[in-house]
Amino acid sequence: MHDHLVLRRDQRPAISFRIGMGSLVVLAAALAGTLALLAVGVGSGDYPLSPIDVVAAIVGQGDERHQFVVWTLRLPRLLSAVLVGAAFAVSGAIFQSLTRNPLVAPDIIGINGGASVAAVAVIVLGGPSALIAPAAFVGGLVAAIAVYLLAWRGGVGRMRIVLIGIGVAALTTAGVDYLLTRGEIVEVQRATIWLVGSLYGSGWSDVGLMAGTLAVLLPATFLLARGLNMLQLGDDAAAGLGVQTERTRLALLLVGVGLAAVSVTVAGPIGFVAFIAPHLARRLARASGSGIIPAAAAIGALLLILADIVARRIIDPAEIPVGILTVLLGAPYFLWLLARTSRSGGGL
């Protein structure tokens, strides 16, 4: 008994976090790229600004129009892109690891589907625009909770939650399709743009929301990372190593759901970032496990900010929703990586 107590007192809090050299390099490169794109993005647009003007505007000097463009229009949107990209990526990494399935994105637990039905319903049925974001948040959460509860049978099996997620996703897709065939075409088009995912009109409140969410949930992710690694060995092995499997899984699900639900609220269901960023991180860093999460987050941020900058510029003066560009930029690169690497599994 006494020995046991001593052992426990000596035990450090379990936040040891193993991160490989490859992941560190990828993380650093992606962060550097993100910062560079931030700098580029602030200056470029329909109303180009020189670097000097940008710096002046940021410190509150110079032309008032410049300050407006930088502070009100561009910075919040670019920062939203960075934070949403990172949050989706971490969420995707968590879900892929939890289910040990490389095809999984947060869609699978119904978040994107639930959020989509709610948001499209508001748009197509003529609700106020202010209601779209809260409806999406609530819809996403309700769907995720439904999936979890339906999958619960004295525990949530890895396979069961995926399959239940498929069922719920089918229902939400049908709901969206139904609404899209019933609505007036103008509203249907607005709904389609929301469904693709767009950062149009992101403001500082969105940045604050995302930053607050990440400030809570990123540390939580790192706290849970060890448990995530062990759960990947299978429930029995994890339990043998002292992990409380169901509690750890629930905590990880909550973190992943929270990250995705808030991101969907800000940017719409850009599920592709969540799916692709962890894969890119794994393949670039040649690593697996939860150690790739920081690199995945940085890649998600990089991908989304790049997509947003291109989306604003590619067909002046119109704007393509960022969700489309995310795929058009991310997918070819991923396919090239897939063809180049001989590793087949993607090493979840």
Next chain:
Amino acid sequence: MSAATATSQLRAPKALRPSLLVGGGARTLGLVACIAGLGIVMLLSLALGSAELDPASVIGAFTRFDGSNEHLIVLELRLPRTLVGIAVGASLALAGVLMQGVTRNPLADPGIFGVNAGASFAVVVGIVAFGIADVGTYVWFALAGALVASAVVYALGSVGRGRVTPVRLALAGAVLAALLGSATSAVIVLDSRTLDQFRFWVVGSIAGRDLGVLASVLPFLVIGALVAVGAGRQLNALSLGDDAAAALGQRVGIVRAVVSLAVVLLAGGSVAAAGPVAFVGLAVPHAARMLVGADYRWITGYAIFLGPTLLVAADILGRILVRPSELQVGIMTALIGAPVFVWLVRRSRMAEL
């Protein structure tokens, strides 16, 4: 390993897998029930709709056709529609079985091969570039799009070092599907007239499909179905893993290529005829697996009847729920299929692929 052991493994991989129907007798009875269910649903599909017909006039339309409205409705509208529904339902279910068998991934539905995304993109191109506005012409665009997209997926999955593995294929397919989906979105968010046509096709519907539509895709469906019915043993071997399958004498690469081609024919033909009907290809194989266990020969046998039953039943309900309007079959398959599927998932012990 002795030959006898090898054969028994081919018959029942991981024989202790749980299923609801245990034993050959129960499974045969279940199969008979599935066939009977499909027959009932077929008859209902001829009788029910915005105009309700009594059984006598349904039968009369076949035995003593008199050109009356009722008889015309049965022969000209409901019969083609029902036949299309049966063909599409069976094809989607079989494609799903083959897909899950060949990738060993429970999330792999035929859509993963880029079939639906390719068809959708081709249809959007048809609307935008060629001003096409009728279902009969969509067929060819959809079919071409599906075939090209899946060929690209297979090429992408097999270039580079290393062999074609299920994971590579599934990843390449998922990513190409996302890519084509984005290209489709890019067109429809910018062009509301195209969106206005496309949104009704993309739901998935068998309304207004005539026998010409069925005839154009039937050769593809039949070839795919023949492969599916014959591939049970090979899929059983594959389900043990590539190495074990090779050790059991399967030529894994060839099996995978042939089965993949069949998937493309089945799913491509279906999406061309009815648009992307979700969920049948995903849920029916799982439902069949939960009923009969892991033996692909039984799964195929059940799926070929469960698929059309689900699809035609969904179509009937779509016709009568909101009379005189209609709910598209793609919506109804999800509304009916999803709860049943969730119930099955909850009550069965999980069979891993």
